[in-house]
Amino acid sequence: VTGEAPEMARVIAKALGIGRIEPRQVEWDSLIPGLNSGRFDVIGAGMYITPDRAANVAFTNPTYRIGEAFLVRSDNPKALHSYEDIAANEDATIGVVRGTVERDYARNAGIPDDRVVIFNDNDSALAGVRSGQVDAFAGTALTVQTLVDRVAADAGVERADPFVQPTDEHGNQVYGYGAFAFRQDEDDLVEAFNAAIYAFLGSDAHREMVAPFGFAEEELPGGLTTQEVLDLQ
Secondary structure, eight states, rough: OSSHHHHHHHHHHHHHOOOOOOOOOGGGGHHHHHHHSSSSSOOEEEOOOOOOHHTSSOOOOEEEEEOOOEEEETTTTTTSSHHHHHOOTOOOOOOEESSSSSHHHHHHTOOOOOEEEESSSSSHHHHHHHHSSSEEEEEEEHHHHHHHHSTTTTSSSEEEESOOOOOOTSBBBOOOOEEEEEEEOOHHHHHHHHHHHHTTTSSSSHHHHHGGGTTTTGGGTTTTTTTHHHHHH
């Protein structure tokens, strides 16, 4: 298992003297229930900090910030460059992965539920766009670019360009801030992870580690704490 969060977890574990990490892969909407049931001890999946999630888990400070993007069919036949474009086109449908924040962005933009298709994972969403089941798949910019880079040039999909970032209920553009998550009674672990994150984030070693996953300067979270991220929402 690799990616920004798993690699960060390995660095932090070493810094804290944790000898071994045993990864467990589960579906996205099982992460918080699995954590709180004791199936595993930390969520290391780049989960966005949101108020609803913060009511059920204890987040560390963020390790990255990232915007959104659409995956569409080649040449973007319905000219979908924002959530608002989909809301305004009664024939347009959008796909999101179950349990992700993109469902909230769609609601905020006024896209009705009957034009939102829920997928279990990114690969299913990719197949949905390619087959025409949905007109666009909404995900993080990193997720969408990874899908585009992974498939062949003749796969019939592309990243919508340009793209307008979604907005919250106050009209402010929103970004996702990803973090580790622990059970709510594990303040000591959160504090220890935060100290290790602070020491490593933005260092040359950190930048080199996350570069293969598409992270660059603009994805650094700017020193925000979890509470500051929540205050923005």
